[in-house]
Amino acid sequence: MIDNKKVLFSGMQATGDLTLGNYLGALKNWVTLCDEYECFYSVVDMHSITVRQDPAELRKRARNLLTLYIAAGLDPEKNCLYYQSHVSAHAELAWILNCYAYMGELNRMTQFKDKASKHTENINTGLYTYPVLMAADILLYQADVVPVGKDQMQHLELCRDVAQRFNGIYGEVFTIPEGYLGKIGAKIMSLQEPEKKMSKSDENTNASIYLMDDPDTIMRKCKRAVTDSKACVSYEEDQPGIRNLLDIYCACTDKSTQEAVLEFEGKGYGDFKSAVGESVISVLLPIQTRFKELSTDKAYIDQIIKANAEKANYYAQKTLRKVQKKVGFPERIR
Ligand code: TRP
Secondary structure, three states: EEEOOOEEEEEEEEOOOHHHHHHHHHHHHHHHOOEEEEEEEEEEEHHHOOOOOHHHHHHHHHHHHHHHHHHOOOOOOEHHHHHHHOOOHHHHHHHHOOOOHHHHHHOHHHHHHHHHOHHHHOOOOHHHHHHHHHHHHHHHOOOEEEOHHHHHHHHHHHHHHHHHHHHHHOOOOOOOOOOOOOOOOOEEEEOOOOOEEOOOOOOOOOHHHOOOOOHHHHHHHHEEEEEEOOOOOOOOOOOOHHHHHHHHHHHOOOOOOOHHHOOOOOOHHHHHHHHHHHHHHHHHHHHHHHHHHHHHHHHHHHHHHHHHHHHHHHHHHHHHHHHHHHHOOOOOOO
16 A cells, blocks of 8 residues: 555566557556556566667667657656666566576476577576566555466466565565456457467567557558458447458447447448547547657656666665565665
């Protein structure tokens, strides 16, 4: 609890360009949570180096992501938006937690197995202990809730297990975090293979709408979206493409599925897809404009980075000190 509010933590990697799925599924809803929760949103650059990065590129992307957080509506006065690498307690707590996580547990992580099979030339131990760093992220702020996608649930479970194990030995040190899965956000699927999640790492660029896509590109991608031959805009199990476009439309216009289906009754897929495209453009254009404005204001962004890193550090240090004491590190002489 901070100021009588529950604490919420989440993070995103600055690798790959954010998609409409990231926005509608996460960011858009994050904006609404700051009244209810004390929110920390980290750009998790330390996680990013578990796979090889171009340094200049990583730095640029990290800054863009933080700027995008603000452009998408996260108020940096109300939300703590910061770089993970600016708070060294993440690394320090991760080390300690490494000593309480079992290899057997990490061996079971499906994302590790997946990434290891994709990057056979660089299966480093950071990739392996990635979930422990993620646990440290969450536990440092005594987070009560963690909005994550399904793919991160296994990591969150590990975080809970390690926290409970630690508490079992040392008393109530960590708040045990809950997932926030499915309670918020639309799950947006690929425009080309609507059975698959829209992903920033999809090789087919037509499958994803990126937050920075220009209006023509957005429209073109919507028009090319895979549908079916039923020629009827309805929310049916056997129409995954149309369902996905309806989800996008509804998330962008804040209409209900029912309303949207009525609206397109008797209309063809061409008209429907144009309307979906328009709805996406009307949501993304203001974010893009704001992003461009913010990007030119270096001093403003720098000041946010500095102030929020200090705030994050303050809370992180509190937990870290407590943990260090529990495990038996000597007291600091002041
Ligand atoms: N691993 C998460 C992802 O790739 C990002 C992340 C890092 C995270 N630390 C976190 C998410 C803590 C939630 C909480 O999506």
